[in-house]
Amino acid sequence: MNKKENTLEHTGNIKDHGYLKPQDISRDDYFMDICRVVGEKWTCDRGRSGCVIVKDGNILSTGYVDAAEWSPKCEEVGHQIWHVQDEHTHETEHCMRNWCAELHAIAHAAREWICLYWATLYTKMTPCYIRHCAQLIVASGITRVVCERKYQDAKPSEEVFKHAWIELLYLENWIEKY
Ligand SMILES: [Zn+2]
Numbered sequence: 001m002n003k004k005e006n007t008l009e010h011t012g013n014i015k016d017h018g019y020l021k022p023q024d025i026s027r028d029d030y031f032m033d034i035c036r037v038v039g040e041k042w043t044c045d046r047g048r049s050g051c052v053i054v055k056d057g058n059i060l061s062t063g064y065v066d067a068a069e070w071s072p073k074c075e076e077v078g079h080q081i082w083h084v085q086d087e088h089t090h091e092t093e094h095c096m097r098n099w100c101a102e103l104h105a106i107a108h109a110a111r112e113w114i115c116l117y118w119a120t121l122y123t124k125m126t127p128c129y130i131r132h133c134a135q136l137i138v139a140s141g142i143t144r145v146v147c148e149r150k151y152q153d154a155k156p157s158e159e160v161f162k163h164a165w166i167e168l169l170y171l172e173n174w175i176e177k178y
């Protein structure tokens with residue numbers, strides 16, 4: 001994969017807010033724009049997602065789709081595809097070399113002694129269930145999750161959030177399938 005070429009179609013990811021005046025751009029749109037730019041650092045093209053964690057208007061941590069620290073990256077050594085079967089024998093493919101953006105952002109906060117209680121997490125799609133992003137978000141004390149759009153298999157994660165009284169908001173009204 002040639003990232004340089006691939007990046008072309010992903011530049012300009014700051015959303016065009018059209019006729020909105022700067023002061024009319026909501027706080028959620030503002031941080032989602034930052035989240036899109038953060039996500040452009042991806043090293044696995046099966047992810048291409050970013051994450052920004054915010055409290056009281058301040059960014060506490062960021063993350064993007066990347067391999068574990070010091071491990072070789074998908075860009076260099078290729079993906080590590082696992083086939084995962086759910087309880088309905090529905091099979092999906094996942095690159096296990098990469099970590100989700102949310103995991104990197106939460107891990108970074110832990111390393112820096114940053115408390116995530118009552119924070120808001122911004123990310124591209126519904127945080128996943130299969131790699132336990134949703135569960136880890138609950139465990140970390142984050143209380144609000146803002147996604148650009150819904151992931152096709154969002155239901156298990158949505159239930160985890162519901163049980164934990166976490167506010168889940170989608171800024172756009174369409175479903176990401178891949
Ligand atoms: Zn990969």
Ligand SMILES: [Zn+2]
Pocket residue numbers: 100101102127128129131132133134
């Ligand atoms: Zn995930």
